[in-house]
Amino acid sequence: GAGVSQSPRYKVAKRGQDVALRCDPISGHVSLFWYQQALGQGPEFLTYFQNEAQLDKSGLPSDRFFAERPEGSVSTLKIQRTQQEDSAVYLCASSLAFVDRTGNFYEQYFGPGTRLTVT
């Protein structure tokens, strides 16, 4: 079945290089999330899209991080001038819709992640 896919699965970048990580969410999913997972830690929220609108980017660690989802489907996370502390697994997740305060919950489906190593 078509789950969330991410590419590349592995990326090695030299410090200072720019990288672009791609996420293909499940077709029809409105919400898309990016998380960063450092080695041995739990994922940490980076940013959230509802369709093409970036509604929350409070987790982006610096202005070197930029995410877009121009047509409300595929999303790209770009990291400029990579630093060693950017080394992590970047996870993308999508869900069918936005959860509302009545308690409706739409499960987030995660991709396999992109492991970024900055040397």
Added chain:
Amino acid sequence: SQQGEEDPQALSIQEGENATMNCSYKTSINNLQWYRQNSGRGLVHLILIRSNEREKHSGRLRVTLDTSKKSSSLLITASRAADTASYFCASTVLTNTDKLIFGTGTRLQVFP
């Protein structure tokens, strides 16, 4: 910074034994979920418990929630080698997005 702290950080048991993992969180939550992550693979959703619920079951999984103590536990009964993975609690808070705030995780090793 992460919302939740989990303990133990690592747990090793024999097949057939029960495994209990605990999670504490910091702020008021909308719901709390548990995820499993196998080595090199993505996160898989296991179970969700809402803030007004105290206990929930799903197969061999039992989750409890104590909002007064801001804590939750995950019990896996009759563990199997295939349960070997990292387990994370994740909460959603009362904001305008349903972003997940994860704990630090428990690494479970089940020996056959």
